[in-house]
Amino acid sequence: MVFKKYFALTIVSFLIVNTLGAAVINRRSADGDIEICKKNTPCGWGVYNRFSRLVNYFMKNNCTCPKDTSCIRVDDDISTAAFIYKCKVPIKVDKANSTKNNY
16 A cells, blocks of 8 residues: 555656656857748647656747747657657637536
């Protein structure tokens, strides 16, 4: 019983440490100009742990998303263990007309 308690505590501690270790890496072009991301160019990558799939750090691309768009997760490249982020117009949810799931 005591072993299970310490084992569970160890697992939870491991997950918390991995989550808190996430970092943001920002990069700029060499000449300092702000480059706008093209339609199919990733604006960033969320590099994750292959086993837990928790993001270890976010690596931002040199480009910046155009006005009225956000860097949103759109894909998962399991070969590189990274979520792919691209510039997309955020979807606005109308909470008054949304349906509730009955799960």
